[in-house]
Amino acid sequence: MEKLLQVNNLSVSFDTYGGEVQAVRGVNFDVHKGETLAIVGESGSGKSVTTKALMRLIPQPPGRIKEGEILFEGKDLAKLSEKQMEKIRGKDISMIFQDPMTSLNPTMKIGNQIMEGLIKHQKMSRSQAKKRAVELMELVGLPDAANRVDQYPHQFSGGQRQRVVVAIALACNPKLLIADEPTTALDVTIQAQILELMKDIQKKTDSSIIFITHDLGVVANVADRVAVMYAGKIVEIGTVDEIFYNPKHPYTWGLLGSMPSLDSADEDLYAIPGTPPDLIAPPKGDAFAARNDYAMKIDFEQQPPMFKVSDTHYAATWLLHEHAPDVEPPASIQRRMQGFAQEAELNTKGDRS
Amino acid sequence: MSREKLVEIKNLKQHFKTGRHSVVKAVDGLTFDIYKGETFGLVGESGCGKSTTGRTIIRLYDATEGEVNFNGVNVHDKKNKADLKQFNREMQMIFQDPYASLNPRMKVEDIIAEGLDIHGLAKTKEARKKRVHDLLETVGLNKEHANRYPHEFSGGQRQRIGIARALAVDPSFIIADEPISALDVSIQAQVVNLLKKLQRENDLTYLFIAHDLSMVKYISDRIGVMYFGKLVELADADDLYKNPMHPYTKSLLSAIPLPDPDYERNRVREEYDPSQHDTSEEPEFCEVGPDHWVLCTTKEFEHYKKEYVSV
Numbered sequence: 001m002e003k004l005l006q007v008n009n010l011s012v013s014f015d016t017y018g019g020e021v022q023a024v025r026g027v028n029f030d031v032h033k034g035e036t037l038a039i040v041g042e043s044g045s046g047k048s049v050t051t052k053a054l055m056r057l058i059p060q061p062p063g064r065i066k067e068g069e070i071l072f073e074g075k076d077l078a079k080l081s082e083k084q085m086e087k088i089r090g091k092d093i094s095m096i097f098q099d100p101m102t103s104l105n106p107t108m109k110i111g112n113q114i115m116e117g118l119i120k121h122q123k124m125s126r127s128q129a130k131k132r133a134v135e136l137m138e139l140v141g142l143p144d145a146a147n148r149v150d151q152y153p154h155q156f157s158g159g160q161r162q163r164v165v166v167a168i169a170l171a172c173n174p175k176l177l178i179a180d181e182p183t184t185a186l187d188v189t190i191q192a193q194i195l196e197l198m199k200d201i202q203k204k205t206d207s208s209i210i211f212i213t214h215d216l217g218v219v220a221n222v223a224d225r226v227a228v229m230y231a232g233k234i235v236e237i238g239t240v241d242e243i244f245y246n247p248k249h250p251y252t253w254g255l256l257g258s259m260p261s262l263d264s265a266d267e268d269l270y271a272i273p274g275t276p277p278d279l280i281a282p283p284k285g286d287a288f289a290a291r292n293d294y295a296m297k298i299d300f301e302q303q304p305p306m307f308k309v310s311d312t313h314y315a316a317t318w319l320l321h322e323h324a325p326d327v328e329p330p331a332s333i334q335r336r337m338q339g340f341a342q343e344a345e346l347n348t349k350g351d352r353s
Numbered sequence: 354m355s356r357e358k359l360v361e362i363k364n365l366k367q368h369f370k371t372g373r374h375s376v377v378k379a380v381d382g383l384t385f386d387i388y389k390g391e392t393f394g395l396v397g398e399s400g401c402g403k404s405t406t407g408r409t410i411i412r413l414y415d416a417t418e419g420e421v422n423f424n425g426v427n428v429h430d431k432k433n434k435a436d437l438k439q440f441n442r443e444m445q446m447i448f449q450d451p452y453a454s455l456n457p458r459m460k461v462e463d464i465i466a467e468g469l470d471i472h473g474l475a476k477t478k479e480a481r482k483k484r485v486h487d488l489l490e491t492v493g494l495n496k497e498h499a500n501r502y503p504h505e506f507s508g509g510q511r512q513r514i515g516i517a518r519a520l521a522v523d524p525s526f527i528i529a530d531e532p533i534s535a536l537d538v539s540i541q542a543q544v545v546n547l548l549k550k551l552q553r554e555n556d557l558t559y560l561f562i563a564h565d566l567s568m569v570k571y572i573s574d575r576i577g578v579m580y581f582g583k584l585v586e587l588a589d590a591d592d593l594y595k596n597p598m599h600p601y602t603k604s605l606l607s608a609i610p611l612p613d614p615d616y617e618r619n620r621v622r623e624e625y626d627p628s629q630h631d632t633s634e635e636p637e638f639c640e641v642g643p644d645h646w647v648l649c650t651t652k653e654f655e656h657y658k659k660e661y662v663s664v
Contacts, residue, residue, distance in 0.1 A: 188398070188564065188609055191610075192622050195610075214538055216538070220611065221620075245614075254539055257542075261613070269546055272543075273543070
């Protein structure tokens, strides 16, 4: 598959009075054409900062991209000037934000907000742009678009506003769409509609999506691949099946175990003890070690590298080292893994016959 | 099984006047019981009136109509101060936003001990301190935390302080209004486990209000589904998930994404269309199966009954 975006060793820091907050500490990942990559993690894990850095939306100062490359179709976005970046932002890469009320301008008509990008990037005339805006509103499923194009954000409901935000993001047919918790502020039924809409549009336009969320149910629904972030690093990355049915990192076990499944009725949930570390002084070794029931001595001393599990699946935990002892994951994770192991067995048998 | 009713809610209504002629019927005729020792889950989308219900039960709002009987006594009847004080001890609340529900100018010790002071439960300064330290330990914090201010804590820790405050006066019934929705996934599990542990140890009854249906199913014994101020379905947690009857419940359940890619690939979402109901008849709350209640018309009732047996 063709790589659309390649992020190499990206580090982002914020200079504060308390010291340098290392929000993102050396992140590597690719996004292929037409796929959806989900980035999951707790608040403060650096997932939003990573994607804001891709769009060069980190306020400077206090923030700065310390090192690393963001290769978008071969161009390093980290080195572009603001002028050059303006040509890409909203055209090749666009973003959907979490809260549709704060990301729309309350004093501007919906139509004008959708048209902005079209006029700026695609050099359309106002009348052309307005026609296209109505089309886009129809595409995202807003009824009576021709009349509502002249309405203001407060005249729309929360779900409809998020549809408008999606329409703005799609206006110039971006190659990459970054969605930062696009459904967190919405009700489940509305969330389901927006997710279906995004998948539908992706099928039509073949764009790539980076989807940031902390809701693993949503991840299972939309993602092709998943990256799990903790304390500014990617600790595990793989296909959606690998992450959900064959997770290797204890943090991923914790995340999956802390969500009740429909058959885990009476046992206690597997809760990760403690809280995430302070990124002003990130701990030595594995940042997750202090909260990790499976931590070994080396976890407190040395940062584990990314170990390869399969061609698409990598995890940064010393448990995958060849000298590491065998450990038993929590019961709920073992149940998840059973199905995966059986399937893998079936597949290999299928190959032989 | 003989179950003892702790809270009895009868035809509860809460209407808000929003203008001279307009009224918002946030809660519109709610009837259900909460049994001793159980967790009753109340779910629904934002704006359906679930939080208003919780707040009306604990008398943060005065009910427009209807009764809330707690241990057989209507809480909305005018009472003398002493009775109210006693009542307030029995029923406590945990709020959604741990950042907004703790006074930023008070030390944790004083926040937790406020109830003790009001009810005169601590005879001496030492006893007060001891009780606060015990409570902090019960909720998984330690006694050094007593002298700090709320801003020094993370969201999950603050929610633990909120829980300690609710526990201080030894209540028998706790209303938890979305106690975990503002927390991170890994912290949610910690708080839910804590709530379950406290329930076992102190024989508590919970009204758990939430929109996260998978967590509600996990923690609740029975679940009520609300839609526009009315209960549309009420059943045992497992029964509700296996046998959803009302089309709104079905649409709600089919909309929850679960952390299971295989399930997600096959999930088919059902949409709820309120116009499918026969509006010529006022729907009533009927029992279609053992302890399984659905809001329906007589015709729908027959249909549901058949459907229920066939499952």
